[in-house]
Amino acid sequence: MTNLIRGLVSFGVASLAVAFLLARALPREAAASLGYLVGLFAFLIGVGGLAAFQHWLKDKEEEQVHGWQRYFRFTTDHKVIGVQYLVTSLVVFVLAGVMALVIRVELAKPGLQFLSYDTYNTVMGIHGIGMIVVALIAIIGGLGNFSVPLMIGTKDMAFPRLNALSFWILPPAVLLLLSSLVTGGFDFGWTAYPPLSVRGPLGKLFFVLAFISVGFSSIFGGVNFVATISQLRAKGMSLFKMPIFVWSILAAGIIIVLATSVVASALLMILFDRVLGTTFFDPSQGGNVLLYQHLFWFYSHPAVYIMILPAFGVILELLPVYARKPLFAYRLAALSFVAIVVLSFVVWAHHLFTSGMWDALSIPFMVTTELISVPTGVVFLSALGTLWLGKLQLKTPMLFALGFLVNFLIGGLTGIFNADVPTDLHLQDTWFVVAHFHFTIMGGAIFAWFAGIYHWFPKITGKMYNETLGKIHFWLLLIGFNATFIPMFWLGTRGMRRRVADFPPDLASVQLWISLVGLMVVLAVAVFLFNMIRSWVKGESAPSNPWEARTLEWNP
Amino acid sequence: MEQKTTPVLKGGSDPNGIRGLPPYLIIAGLTVLCSIGLFSVVSHVRMMPEAASYEATWVDQAFDGLLKLTIPIFSLVLMTLLFSVVRFRTRPGRPHEEGVRFDRSRGEFVEVLWIAISLVLTVGLAAFGAKEFRLIRGTDQADVDIQVNSSQWSWEFFYPSYNQYASSLILPEGKRVRLLLTSKDVVHSFWVPEFRVKQDALPGKVVKLLFTPSKTGTYQLLCAELCGTEHTIMTARVNVVDAKAFEATMKEESWEGR
Numbered sequence: 001m002t003n004l005i006r007g008l009v010s011f012g013v014a015s016l017a018v019a020f021l022l023a024r025a026l027p028r029e030a031a032a033s034l035g036y037l038v039g040l041f042a043f044l045i046g047v048g049g050l051a052a053f054q055h056w057l058k059d060k061e062e063e064q065v066h067g068w069q070r071y072f073r074f075t076t077d078h079k080v081i082g083v084q085y086l087v088t089s090l091v092v093f094v095l096a097g098v099m100a101l102v103i104r105v106e107l108a109k110p111g112l113q114f115l116s117y118d119t120y121n122t123v124m125g126i127h128g129i130g131m132i133v134v135a136l137i138a139i140i141g142g143l144g145n146f147s148v149p150l151m152i153g154t155k156d157m158a159f160p161r162l163n164a165l166s167f168w169i170l171p172p173a174v175l176l177l178l179s180s181l182v183t184g185g186f187d188f189g190w191t192a193y194p195p196l197s198v199r200g201p202l203g204k205l206f207f208v209l210a211f212i213s214v215g216f217s218s219i220f221g222g223v224n225f226v227a228t229i230s231q232l233r234a235k236g237m238s239l240f241k242m243p244i245f246v247w248s249i250l251a252a253g254i255i256i257v258l259a260t261s262v263v264a265s266a267l268l269m270i271l272f273d274r275v276l277g278t279t280f281f282d283p284s285q286g287g288n289v290l291l292y293q294h295l296f297w298f299y300s301h302p303a304v305y306i307m308i309l310p311a312f313g314v315i316l317e318l319l320p321v322y323a324r325k326p327l328f329a330y331r332l333a334a335l336s337f338v339a340i341v342v343l344s345f346v347v348w349a350h351h352l353f354t355s356g357m358w359d360a361l362s363i364p365f366m367v368t369t370e371l372i373s374v375p376t377g378v379v380f381l382s383a384l385g386t387l388w389l390g391k392l393q394l395k396t397p398m399l400f401a402l403g404f405l406v407n408f409l410i411g412g413l414t415g416i417f418n419a420d421v422p423t424d425l426h427l428q429d430t431w432f433v434v435a436h437f438h439f440t441i442m443g444g445a446i447f448a449w450f451a452g453i454y455h456w457f458p459k460i461t462g463k464m465y466n467e468t469l470g471k472i473h474f475w476l477l478l479i480g481f482n483a484t485f486i487p488m489f490w491l492g493t494r495g496m497r498r499r500v501a502d503f504p505p506d507l508a509s510v511q512l513w514i515s516l517v518g519l520m521v522v523l524a525v526a527v528f529l530f531n532m533i534r535s536w537v538k539g540e541s542a543p544s545n546p547w548e549a550r551t552l553e554w555n556p
Numbered sequence: 557m558e559q560k561t562t563p564v565l566k567g568g569s570d571p572n573g574i575r576g577l578p579p580y581l582i583i584a585g586l587t588v589l590c591s592i593g594l595f596s597v598v599s600h601v602r603m604m605p606e607a608a609s610y611e612a613t614w615v616d617q618a619f620d621g622l623l624k625l626t627i628p629i630f631s632l633v634l635m636t637l638l639f640s641v642v643r644f645r646t647r648p649g650r651p652h653e654e655g656v657r658f659d660r661s662r663g664e665f666v667e668v669l670w671i672a673i674s675l676v677l678t679v680g681l682a683a684f685g686a687k688e689f690r691l692i693r694g695t696d697q698a699d700v701d702i703q704v705n706s707s708q709w710s711w712e713f714f715y716p717s718y719n720q721y722a723s724s725l726i727l728p729e730g731k732r733v734r735l736l737l738t739s740k741d742v743v744h745s746f747w748v749p750e751f752r753v754k755q756d757a758l759p760g761k762v763v764k765l766l767f768t769p770s771k772t773g774t775y776q777l778l779c780a781e782l783c784g785t786e787h788t789i790m791t792a793r794v795n796v797v798d799a800k801a802f803e804a805t806m807k808e809e810s811w812e813g814r
Contacts, residue, residue: 370678377674
């Protein structure tokens with residue numbers, strides 16, 4: 001704990017001191033950027049990053065810290081880092097969830113209730129980018145870090161210190177993002193389209209810096225997974241003997257490595273436009289605003305596969321365990337992950353059908369986008385084939401895996417309406433899109449994340465979670481989630497735009513319904529947190545392999 | 557070891573049905589019921605606002621087509637899933653059992669069939685989409701040109717052939733109009749839900765949008781691309797009037813003239 005506090009204090013003091021000192025000599029934004037950069041390094045040193053590198057230089061073993069203290073310092077143990085990621089994702093999930101709650105209170109009635117337009121935009125943006133970060137790191141960073149090295153039979157990740165660095169970049173980035181609430185906020189959602197993002201308050205700069213930081217963290221993690229999985233597998237574990245979860249992390253890792261640098265450069269161009277006076281996106285100086293949208297979505301569409309491939313991996317890993325039979329069409333499912341990786345790089349412009357891009361480009365991008373439904377369909381085939389003639393044990397992780405299939409089915413099929421150019425002309429930037437991606441990311445990735453947490457909870461903590469509370473969590477969330485988000489499809493087709501703080505009165509009853517049933521989701525998450533904390537502190541001891549799973553991490 | 561303990565499914569009569577009905581028949585029946593239920597829901601709930609342009613009818617047709625495709629797929633997968641959960645679940649208190657694996661040739665047949673069907677559906681879907689998109693875009697010929705200037709957070713319209721400026725959009729019914737969209741500052745988006753077709757307005761560029769209003773009435777133009785503080789209230793009134801009334805209004809000197 002002392003390490004974390006030391007880090008946070010160094011971050012605050014160093015960044016503020018540097019920023020205010022430099023502000024005398026430099027423009028405000030340049031001073032703030034440099035201040036953050038210095039603060040970031042101060043934070044890393046404060047949490048013990050330097051010590052880890054000193055040990056490495058002197059070729060000494062890292063000192064072992066036991067007990068809960070180890071979770072609050074710079075350590076290289078992949079299991080500790082996995083738990084750090086899991087808990088951090090939960091914290092950000094709750095923070096961004098509170099933002100969702102604020103949005104729902106605001107949208108319970110027509111007219112403005114208690115937020116100004118600017119605050120609404122910032123709250124909505126923080127909810128968006130916060131949840132994006134959760135979806136990016138929760139499964140890969142949390143469950144991946146914990147389980148992958150064990151599943152492939154290696155001691156640790158290929159680059160343990162890089163692994164720790166990748167995690168510890170996140171807390172300052174999240175703090176910076178939250179501080180945008182008091183520095184003017186940002187009014188461009190999570191996409192930061194220029195020219196809107198190249199002018200305006202400091203809060204926007206903070207968003208850009210935080211985004212770039214998370215990008216670096218993600219790249220470090222991705223490189224690490226690709227290196228670990230390709231180089232450190234136990235003898236005899238050929239590619240097609242790897243657990244399907246490992247396949248999914250490898251696939252996601254490849255996308256991270258190839259795509260993230262593109263969005264990082266797009267955000268850097270925004271930073272340069274703001275701080276250095278370049279004009280990448282200023283049309284009056286020969287810049288091009290569509291360039292940003294292409295660069296942004298070249299990453300940000302593959303990014304949804306970074307979120308969902310590990311979710312597929314978790315589900316296909318868990319179904320055989322709780323259906324008591326081998327995964328159906330394992331090889332084909334692994335190959336479909338590869339197909340998704342390849343296709344994910346040629347679909348980005350389906351976000352630009354109404355952007356003013358050349359019309360003729362829409363058709364090929366529609367074709368490639370719809371082609372992704374083929375490998376995604378294979379995942380469903382694999383899942384259904386595994387359930388067929390199984391002996392299904394309907395434990396909480398299995399329930400979440402089944403819930404994933406239902407939600408993702410809706411999310412995937414409604415995606416076709418967005419991929420189809422004629423219907424997208426109407427649906428683009430409406431709540432139909434909002435409902436669609438909540439079904440894929442929340443109903444998909446987050447459900448899979450919960451499934452994975454319950455499944456590996458006995459392995460991570462050595463305790464059993466409470467099964468009854470787990471089932472209550474599941475049913476509250478499944479019903480609450482669907483009741484909340486299904487009406488949003490209707491709102492979208494009826495003409496409700498995205499990212500607005502108000503709506504026409506004829507939609508009022510549905511909006512009120514959404515705000516009310518949304519509370520079920522809040523309740524479900526509260527039950528989950530209670531169960532996790534209580535079980536970790538005083539749950540029953542778990543047997544070494546409670547699910548009789550056959551992957552290596554359960555070997556005593 | 558697995559090979560011995562897990563029985564392998566063979567062809568022949570299926571013991572997994574319920575009350576003598578084979579599982580495939582049960583799933584098919586449930587799928588039909590579920591599809592009928594969902595179709596009746598979407599036909600009773602009005603999904604779309606009224607259609608006030610020719611393009612809107614194409615968009616609605618595409619939307620209906622996609623519903624016809626996705627509802628049966630949704631029903632089939634969901635019912636297979638539900639059937640499996642109900643039929644293959646273990647009851648508490650039963651001794652520990654292993655599931656039944658498919659024999660390989662049967663599994664491969666299912667895999668190939670599944671991929672073939674999804675490929676055919678996907679290609680067909682894309683072909684339909686491309687055809688409808690061409691119909692929606694139509695030709696580049698228009699009867700009326702209108703410049704649409706957007707800025708944070710208002711719309712302004714200019715009719716070059718009549719030399720008229722306006723803060724609300726007046727359109728002639730049944731005439732093809734060409735909007736020339738541009739922005740003074742950030743990205744905005746032109747969207748009238750009743751017309752369906754949506755188009756962003758970009759700074760430093762003129763983007764065309766052609767469509768034909770088909771129904772007189774008053775509608776609302778909404779900015780559909782997040783554009784800053786007052787994005788929520790960046791709206792404008794749209795009046796579709798018959799062609800004669802349009803000409804008359806345009807010739808009025810005093811009409812919002814500036």
